Amino acid sequence: MGRSPCCEKAHTNKGAWTKEEDDRLISYIRAHGEGCWRSLPKAAGLLRCGKSCRLRWINYLRPDLKRGNFTEEEDELIIKLHSLLGNKWSLIAGRLPGRTDNEIKNYWNTHIRRKLLNRGIDPATHRPLNEAATAATVTTNISFGKQEQQETSSSNGSVVKGSILERCPDLNLELTISPPRQQQQTQKNLCFVCSLGLHNSKDCSCNVSNAVTVNNT
DNA sequence: AATGGTGCCAACCGCGCTATG
């Protein structure tokens, strides 16, 4: 069964956005807020696909975006988060305020990969290049799935978290996507999944999602 | 100055997940 196209391609613009299109999108979202991307283009008078509008807003027009070069601290944080999360760019972006997943993905592919290679580190495994071949299985074990939790003796993920912190002792995994202050009330007994901000994940073992949902309302 | 190569980044594409009827 085929999937219906997200928009009528024959009647949509593609390619680079014009200033006028940007202005229309910004003013519409300011007036009506984000959401309902499918109907947004028509409502905003844009000949664009909803996905395209969403991408443009998230990656370029959002007012809280931090444009400009990445700092050395951001570099190191990205490297560490990538070693833990892999190519989960949206999760990594959640740890870097003002940065988007697309921006981080591009930055990784253009700068950090090369930087790691220059250090003699395999960007895929975060192991020395000559060990990379044997390290693949090690890296895949650092996930946050149920299987991993079964392999550990701790139901709250503390063993898993400990092993990661052995590799990245200065990485603060208590970070959260938002809002940080509310998180403090519930993070006492968080599993590893929740410590990464994935409160609604099916892999959550501490069932804190309900509490977080309540707190966010 | 012209040309070709390379790097970078914005944008697109296709798929998976979730919500809803």
Added chain:
DNA sequence: ACATAGCGCGGTTGGCACCAT
């Protein structure tokens, strides 16, 4: 329980800018 719609994500691509020759 199932089908469909919509959203979000990760991978890929197109085109522009810059640099070397």
